[in-house]
Amino acid sequence: MYLDPLAGSRLAAKPLRASTAANYRRLADQYLFRQMDDFCLTQMSITAITRADVRKWHSLIQASCVSKSREIKTRAHPARTWARSMGIPTSMHGRIDSHLIQSWIDAGAPMIKNYKESGSGIVQLAQAYRFLKAVFNVAIDDGIIKENPCRIKGASTPRHSERPIITPDQIAALAAEVPARYSILVILAAYSSMRSSELLGLQRKHINELQKIIKVEHQLTNYASDQNLFVPPKTDAGIRDVPITKELMSALINHIDQFVIDPSPEALIFTTSTSLPLFKGRKSWFVTAKRRLGLDHLHFHDLRHTGQSLAMVKGANTKDLQRRAGQASEAAARIYMHGSKARDKEVAESLSPYVDESLLVWRKYANA
Incomplete structure (x- = not known):
């Protein structure tokens, strides 16, 4: 062939x-x-x-x-897992309450296993x-054949299962559960509509505090072994300015002051605790946090989907969402770029109640 x-x-x-x-x-x-x-x-x-x-x-x-089911491995104590399966409120980390341990033993010390569809x-x-x-x-x-034999209707576009959408309170709980250096990354993933690779490729020079805008110019490559650290966005429409709320920009600046040691414009905003880029596969902190909160079904990309859905509830139309998320073919991108930038800022501001709620609850968790 x-x-x-x-x-x-x-x-x-x-x-x-x-x-x-x-x-x-x-x-x-x-x-x-x-x-x-x-x-x-x-x-x-x-x-x-x-x-x-x-x-x-x-x-x-x-x-x-x-599809096949596989067991979800967890480091949580079996008493905690049992309590969660029974609807008994309990923290998934820290010291285990002795009464909870006794209740678990009295119930026969069951070993609860959770499964997910692969x-x-x-x-x-x-x-x-x-x-x-x-x-x-x-x-x-090339003139080798005259027609394309691939004519199966719908074969190019499979039906995806409906992705989960979480609430502002759950976003806040997730931001509080992850290590502090990743808290704002979680909230931005939900409310900026940016791809995870775009967020992880952000540098100091991309943050415009005065205009409350994040500039997307590139995205982080997948692996440390890749030739370049950054690659262009998935589409031409991916190169864009993303407005965020004043409160969220303030929280982002606080993150930079606390965790970004390198003062140069090229410094990455989000890194590991040893200042390494967050390449693909370096999200064990997110997996641990979501499982502690009983959100095993959640993928990091679902945060972006959640933000888009919340913006739609607030009145954003399809063009608004596509422009904000950088989702467009080259031809479609030119159409979306004719949209009003003022409208793009309105979409960002429409998320303000959700952002404020998540930030407020997150700070309560963090200060508890």
């Missing part, structure tokens, strides 16, 4: 990121080169592949996409299908 690893870049007229190219190779290895029931799509000549062949490949892969692979299948379709499009462009 004709496989062009640069198919995406040729169609998009811009170079692929190293992470995108690596993802294409992974998709090709796991899905396109996969042998199933003596059938392998990539062993066929590209000129011989028909719509029926693509449908067969897709149906075979789809049949193997099954991914079925259906999202990755959609990504593989899009990649395959791009390869065929490049083959058409």
